[in-house]
Amino acid sequence: MMKRVRRVRLDPIFASTSYRCRYCHRDLLADVDLFVGKVRDHFHPASLGGADGDANRVPSCAACDRLKGSRQFGTVEEAREFLAAQRAGWQRRVEQIRLAIGGQSDG
Numbered sequence: 001m002m003k004r005v006r007r008v009r010l011d012p013i014f015a016s017t018s019y020r021c022r023y024c025h026r027d028l029l030a031d032v033d034l035f036v037g038k039v040r041d042h043f044h045p046a047s048l049g050g051a052d053g054d055a056n057r058v059p060s061c062a063a064c065d066r067l068k069g070s071r072q073f074g075t076v077e078e079a080r081e082f083l084a085a086q087r088a089g090w091q092r093r094v095e096q097i098r099l100a101i102g103g104q105s106d107g
């Protein structure tokens, strides 16, 4: 017997990447937090005059949206490279904080 699949309305912006972040490729269906945090990012920032329509929207995870901010990029690939560098910088900061907390708990 076939499993009955409930019909859901797919957001075309997210369906275009099978619900993956266009910048970091994270699966936005992997957990509820990623799904709830997903953003239809303005590729050309609205604050810089970017259009509001679907042609200027990119499926994004919350982190990429936050890290990208209102920066302007020529291509998605440029944005992707920028975001990878940002992530590496934040990763170092996270590790420093983790060490600092560890030091406190030891003292």
Ligand SMILES: [Zn+2]
Residues within 6 Å of the ligand: 021, 022, 023, 024, 025, 026, 060, 061, 062, 063, 064, 065
């Ligand atoms: Zn992302």
